[in-house]
Amino acid sequence: MAMDVAGGRQHSWRMDTGRFVQFDQVRRASLSISLNTAEGAGEFKPAEKARFYRMARRSATEAAAVLDNFVDRGVLLESDIETARTTLHRIAGALTRLIRSCDPLNAHRGRGNVVPGERGDLLSEGWMRVAVRPLHRMG
DSSP, rough: HHHHHHHOOOOOOOOOHHHHHHHHHHHHHHHHHHHHHHHHTTTSHHHHHHHHHHHHHHHHHHHHHHHHHHHTTSOHHHHHHHHHHHHHHHHHHHHHHHHTOOOOGGGGGGOOOOOTTTTTTTTHHTOOOOOOOOOOOOO
8 A cells, every 4th residue: 555655656855754754654554454454354243343443444544644644745646646545435435334234233334335424424524535635735
């Protein structure tokens, strides 16, 4: 995932400490998505499964936020992160459905797509900018 963020290209700019820390943060969040999803899959109790899936979903939103910050600061272009952002959005949606499937009262909601504006939808919760970009760039 971290390599995919920049399209696998070498950038000519010298990476300062702040950029390195953020690239490392994306790498760690990406690893956390995989590890927490695997750990949740290995659990038997629905509440424990859901807890690990929620941690994985939070890591997906963290990674997306770091990528958005790179674009906002002009470190990467929107086109550089488009594939990664789409992948993170799909992963977060799948994890949302997994979380819901762990709740016997909401098991029927665990199948199919998340309805926009419904609790659990990435855009309605406001913690992940996926399709909506700011009208201005912060320096």
